[in-house]
Amino acid sequence: MTEDFDVKLVESDVRYTPGPEYKADSWLGDYETAYQAFLADPDGFWDRIARELDWIRPWDAVKEWKYPYARWFVNAKLNITANCLDRHVKNHRRNKVALLWQGEEGAERIYTYQKLLSEVSRFANGLRKIGVKKGDRVCIYMPMVPEQIIAMLACARIGAIHSVVFAGFGVTALNLRIREAEAKVVITADISIRRGKAIPLITTVQESILNAPSVEHLIIYRRRKEPPVEIRADFEKDFYGLMEGMPSECKPEVMDAEDPLFMLYTSGSTGTPKGIVHTSAGYMVGTYYTTKFVFDLKENDIYWCTADPGWITGHSYIVYGPLAVGATVFVTEMTPDYPDPGIWWKLIEEQKINVFYTAPTAIRMFMKMGEEWPDRYDLHSLRIIGSVGEPLNPEAFVWYHHAIGKDRCPIVDTWWQTETGMHMITTMVGEPMRPGFAGKAVPGVIADVVDKEGNSVPPGTGGFLAIKAPWPAMFRTVYKNDERYRKYWETIDGVYAAGDLAVKGRDGYIMVLGRADDIIIVAGHNIGTAEVESALVSHSAVAEAAVIGKPDPVKGNSIKAFVILRVGNKPGDKLMQDLIYHVRMTLGPIAVPHEIEFVDKLPKTRSGKIMRRVLKAKELGMDPGDISTLEE
Structure with missing residues (x-):
């Protein structure tokens, strides 16, 4: 693979060295010391971190590893919400602000740790009253409001397994996701508010549960006051009505270390989305550790992650990680360009944000609009800035460092996945940064770039990104499809194959290039080619479809579809618009093709598999590589 990479870029000596004020002051020490301590005693490393948290019963062993299955903190008992809430209420953070929320309409709500614990307990008691118990699945389809976080924590409080679905997804x-998870309860809101407009959610949900026999109750957070959404008392419950009269104390369910905490559906390259299952103890320890040390969080920091809990970033680095640490978390439903492209920088100035974590898509959008917008605001409260969701290209890194970080803030460019649950590769605070390179494995993780046989590649060359040992926050299975879990560990013998291509620099820094499989990352969201193709083929005019990702200067990638029509249908602008609308209504706006090309045939292997890389190579004017398996 080495001929495919720009060695000049890989071996560039460009470095950004943080000032002495950013040297680590925790027990971890500097990166090399911490990493060597981990290698010398991996279990001892994680044992020490886990002991910073509260446990109902301690573990018999830190881990049990029977390839490819792991158990972490074996036989320990805990509840993650006791660590996210009760622990802080008991330990002098009772009146500290946990959540600080700001809405588009100027509303602001503040939850101290005590208030958040009380609200979570009341909602958890309400769930128990309607029959939700440990192990039941609860689907949460909500906008970025505090009630979404309360619902997640309430599920975890009573041992129910939450499945959060991003509120941009359509009915199908x-x-x-509701049917696959066999959800007993669905929690939603009547509307979300985006760019000054009310976006109805309730109609999408009501239509989606028509063919979902497992659903016993629909809980609705009613935001619209006039006219309010009507509630059918036999089946539907008002969010706050459910909490009425409920005690503000709720004893947390005793969870085994390996009891499921949540499942989160992520797009697969083939077939249906994968229900990634995370368990209680390892996930808690991994997200607590990485939030605290990767972001170098201080007691008085105000922390803002711009993600949504509909994705893993929101689970790990809005809810569970920061609250386990005891941080003050700023949350907003405001989009980055409404009412103008300065709104996020205005919020940073007003709220005195110290740690800011966003996506390369947003950074590239701001680059396009110029430095004049951030220059209007005082960003000197920022101490750490981060990136997540896809590779941060060197140009965006340099702009982010200069225009937002004011040439002083370290950038933690993090690589990780829904499946990993926690940060795996980054440049730890205090270490030299290299534009285009995420960095090295965080202490506690063994990452490498390997060839197809699993052999480590030499510095300056490329290969497949792999993890060579288990880690606490690793997912345990794919819900009802363990074969798909094992595939991660069996694709390349002996390692976890992440599905990403990467380059190893001379100094061990890793540059992540992007997906090696049929996943398209659009604005930081993983879109499975199979889902978009299935949506297109479900239209009565379409016989076959294939989609590819095309480089986009802002979104990272846009989606292009190649469509074969059924006999009797003719291509045209009207049909193209119909197909775009059809995908929008089926999957939601994030999966809509930017382009559609009508074709007579698609490149396939002799076994009938569509060769998307051939389509992509032709589209981008590249060599398609080996096409010996291509059908004549």
Whole structure:
């Protein structure tokens, strides 16, 4: 693979060295010391971190590893919400602000740790009253409001397994996720508010549960006051009505270390989305550790992650990680360009944000609009800035460092996945940064770039990104499809194959290039080619479809579809618009093709598999590589 990479870029000596004020002051020490301590005693490393948290019963062993299955903190008992809430209420953070929320309409709500614990307990008691118990699945389809976080924590409080679905998904995608999870309860809101407009959610949900027999109750957070959404008392419950009269104390369910905490559906390259299952103890320890040390969080920091809990970033680095640490978390439903492209920088100035974590898509959008917008605001409260979701290209890194970080803030460019649950590769605070390179494995993780046989590649060359040992926050299975879990560990013998291509620099820094399989990352969201193709083929005019990702200067990638029509249908602008609308209604706006090309045939292997890389190579004017398996 080495001929495919720009060695000049890989071996560039460009470095950004943080000032002495950014040297680590925790027990971890500097990166090399911490990493060597981990290698010398991996279990001892994680044991020490876990002991910073509260446990109902301690573990018999830190881990049990029977390839490819792991158990972490074996036989320990805990509840993650006791660490996210009760622990802080008991330990002098009772009146500290946990959540600070700001809405588009100027509303602001503040939850101290005590208030958040009380609200979570009341909602958890309400769930128990309607029959939700440990092990039941609860689907949450909500906008970025405090009630979404309360619902997640309430599920975890009573041992129910939450499945959060991003509120941008359409009816078909939501229905699939509800049915796959066999959700007993669905929690939603009547509307979300985006760019000054009310976006109805309730109609999407009501339609999606028509063919979901497992659903016993629909809980609705009613935001619209006039006219309010009507509640059918036999089946539907008002969010706050459910909490009425409920005690503000709720004893947390005793969870085994390996009891499931949540499942989160992520797009697969083939077939249906994968229900990634995370368990209680390892996930808690991994997200607590990485939030605290990767972001170098201080007691008085105000922390803002711009993600949504509909994705893993929101689970790990809005909810569970920061609250386990005891941080003050700023949350907003505001989009980065409404009412103008300065709104996020205005919020940073007003709220005095110290740690800011966003996506390369947003950074590239701001680059396009110029430095004049951030220059209008005082960003000197920022101490650490981060990136997540896809590779941060060197140009965006340099702009982010200069325009937002003011040439002083370290950038933690993090690589990790829904499946990993926690940060795996980054440049730890205090270490030299290299534009284009995420960095090295965090202490506690063994990452490498390997060839197809699993052999480590030499510095300056490329290969497949792999993890060579288990880690606490690793997912345990794919819900009802353990074969798909094992595939991660069996694709390349002996390692976890992440599915990403990467380059190893001379100094061990890793540059992540992007997906090696049929996943398209659009604005930081993983979109499975199979889902978009299935949506297109479900239209009565379409016989076959294939989609590819095309480089986009802002979104990272846009989606292009190649469509074969059924006999009797003719291509045209009207049909193209119909197909775009059809995908939008089926999957939601994030999966809509930017282009559609009508074709007579698609490149396939002799076994009938569509060769998307051939389509992509032709589209981008590249060499398609080996096409010996291509059908004549």
